[in-house]
Amino acid sequence: MEANDNIDKTSCLSLLITSALLLVAAAYWHRHVIRKRNRARWDGIGKDIVVLHCSTPGYFSPSLSPFVFKLMNYLRLAKIPYKLDHEEIFGPKGKTPWITLNGEDISDSQLVIETLAKKFDKNFSRDLSPEQQAVARAFTIMLDEHLAWGLRYWRYKLDKGRSMQEAMKIPFYMLLMKPFFLRSQQDALWQQGMGRHTPTEVEEVTIKDLAALSHYLGTNPYLMGNSLCEVDCSMFAFVANILCNYKKSPYYSVVKDNYSNLYDYVQRVKAQLWPDWDECLESK
Ligand SMILES: N[C@@H](CCC(=O)N[C@@H](CS)C(=O)NCC(=O)O)C(=O)O
Known part of the structure; x- marks a missing residue:
């Protein structure tokens, strides 16, 4: 009787572990498929169009993140076309904002601005002493x-x-x-x-x-x-x-x-x- 109980407990536990592993694998697979689909979408958005990854707008301002807002301001000042993506908010460095431009990912508002300023020749501080x-x-x-x-x-x-x-x-x-x-x-x-x-x-x-x-x-x-x-x-x-x-x-x-x-x-x-x-x- 006791031996049967032990077998039941062991098979229950292995069923639980297998189900948990399958769930984790399914979640990873789902994430992989979504990422591939998103990547294809961003790459197809058009040459020299910035995909700005960020959270959704606020009720009172276009972004609650000052760093996203800062980058949007620069894109507007430089008249660089951009599209918003609200699906993958956090980039390779685990922060928002980040951008994808012509298939390349760039993170950090300041680094993005400096990269875009060079690429599009839009340095607005050039004439300062x-x-x-x-x-x-x-x-x-x-x-x-x-x-x-x-x-x-x-x-x-x-x-x-x-x-x-x-x-x-x-x-x-x-x-x-x-x-x-x-x-x-x-x-x-x-x-x-x-x-x-x-x-x-x-x-x-x-x-x-x-x-x-x-x-x-x-x-x-x-x-x-x-x-x-x-x-x-x-x-x-x-x-x-x-x-x-x-x-x-x-x-x-x-x-x-x-x-x-x-x-x-x-x-x-x-x-x-x-x-x-x-x-x-x-x-x-
Ligand atoms: N130095 C970064 C700072 C970005 C930053 O701190 N973003 C915040 C949102 S406003 C964030 O991603 N926080 C999430 C976290 O720190 O885990 C930049 O200029 O982009």
Whole structure:
């Protein structure tokens, strides 16, 4: 009797293991087929047309990711044709945005912009002096590598993704993953260092970044003077993101009330790069 029970248990276990392995194999196969189909679609999209892989638009801005938004701004500024792909959001480096161009994958908004600038001969900072170019680079790093973390701190640690959830359509299965996603973002904040500061400290350093942008912009139409260049793609993405998607944060009123030249700047660049803004938003 006992021997029979043991045989039953063993065969049950091996059935379970075989089913699990078959499920994993089927999932891999399915992913492989989808990837092949997607790849064929992107490759057939046309020569010199950028496929921009990114999440779906928000209700209030064309993207909630400042890096996707920055890249879209550049593509529009450079008048490089692009198509959006919302199926494979994360690229070979595990981040969004990334692009496919003529069958080649390129990741990271800044690296993509620099590659496209060379390929299409669209360098908008070329006429700046070496000193101005250095300032533009320093501001780009401040935006992408510092202000970005201050804003993430508010979005993921203080607001716990609530405003983000109100600003874009998030599929049900992804909402189930929200606690894990928030955890991973908070871990990233800790690893980067911003997550170790108090909320007051983070607010202070983030507002200092906004103050620096406002003071340097002064009464100029664009950050480096009279014409739009690459640093504006980043600056517009971050400041417009605050105005569209951070309304409950302290940064919204700082931009609107204390640094109104940043507010006017956003309206100016938006009119220039996004005449079709409303059509690029997700409808509610
Ligand atoms: N340096 C990258 C940063 C991109 C980035 O951090 N993207 C975020 C979305 S805004 C992301 O992919 N996060 C997912 C993760 O870190 O796992 C760039 O400029 O493209």
